[in-house]
Amino acid sequence: MTNPNPDRKKTTLTDGKILLRPYQKNDVDDIHRAIRESLKEMGAWLPFAHPNYNIKETREWLNKRDKEWKQGIAYDFGIFDAKDGSFIGGCGISGVVKTMRHANLGYWVRTSRIGEGIAPAATRLLAKWAFDVIGLTRVEVLVAVGNKKSLRAALKSGAKKEGILRNRLVMYGKACDAVMHSIIPGDLKA
Numbered sequence: 193m194t195n196p197n198p199d200r201k202k203t204t205l206t207d208g209k210i211l212l213r214p215y216q217k218n219d220v221d222d223i224h225r226a227i228r229e230s231l232k233e234m235g236a237w238l239p240f241a242h243p244n245y246n247i248k249e250t251r252e253w254l255n256k257r258d259k260e261w262k263q264g265i266a267y268d269f270g271i272f273d274a275k276d277g278s279f280i281g282g283c284g285i286s287g288v289v290k291t292m293r294h295a296n297l298g299y300w301v302r303t304s305r306i307g308e309g310i311a312p313a314a315t316r317l318l319a320k321w322a323f324d325v326i327g328l329t330r331v332e333v334l335v336a337v338g339n340k341k342s343l344r345a346a347l348k349s350g351a352k353k354e355g356i357l358r359n360r361l362v363m364y365g366k367a368c369d370a371v372m373h374s375i376i377p378g379d380l381k382a
């Protein structure tokens with residue numbers, strides 16, 4: 193890969209509307225508040241957003257971001273409003289397979305900001321960074337078959353639907369089918 197450990201402190205991605213940057217320890221309250229506010233939307237599809245989700249869990253997760261970035265395992269970013277700096281949601285690259293230069297890309301948007309095209313925009317920014325900086329040649333967006341909003345967001349980002357993977361995800365102990373999408377560098381030129 194080109195550079196599996198780019199400088200976290202110098203990494204900022206923006207399209208003028210949103211700004212993506214790696215999380216900082218003092219983001220803890222904003223992240224926790226956004227997830228708590230969005231439990232109904234998020235909890236249906238992201239099991240970490242369970243009804244009793246608490247700030248200790250946010251802090252523990254945040255504390256691992258730097259190490260996993262340095263190890264080239266996961267690259268997580270907060271999504272912020274480029275104009276007023278408010279926290280909107282999160283996105284990240286995970287499950288990096290270095291030898292095959294691919295990884296998973298995931299996202300969530302706080303409920304008060306859904307419907308503004310933020311997840312598709314964040315996906316494009318993050319995928320481009322993963323190709324240009326990390327050196328990946330494919331990112332995968334895997335969405336549970338029933339998650340209509342996310343299926344739409346994936347397609348709006350420019351990701352291509354490849355097919356349905358049977359029992360690919362386990363949600364609350366139950367296996368479910370998922371739609372595999374991918375983005376390769378040429379998809380972002382459109």
Ligand SMILES: CC(C)(COP(=O)(O)OP(=O)(O)OC[C@H]1O[C@@H](n2cnc3c(N)ncnc32)[C@H](O)[C@@H]1OP(=O)(O)O)[C@@H](O)C(=O)NCCC(=O)NCCS
Binds near residue numbers: 299301306309342
């Ligand atoms: C899925 C998710 C990230 C989409 O983010 P977003 O920034 O709102 O994406 P978009 O604005 O492009 O909206 C995508 C689609 O969601 C639907 N949608 C958005 N807001 C909606 C609302 N208020 N009511 C009903 N449908 C809505 C629309 O179908 C929209 O497509 P359209 O723009 O063609 O109408 C967001 O809904 C979310 O965080 N959901 C919970 C977590 C999750 O599912 N994460 C993804 C796991 S794979």
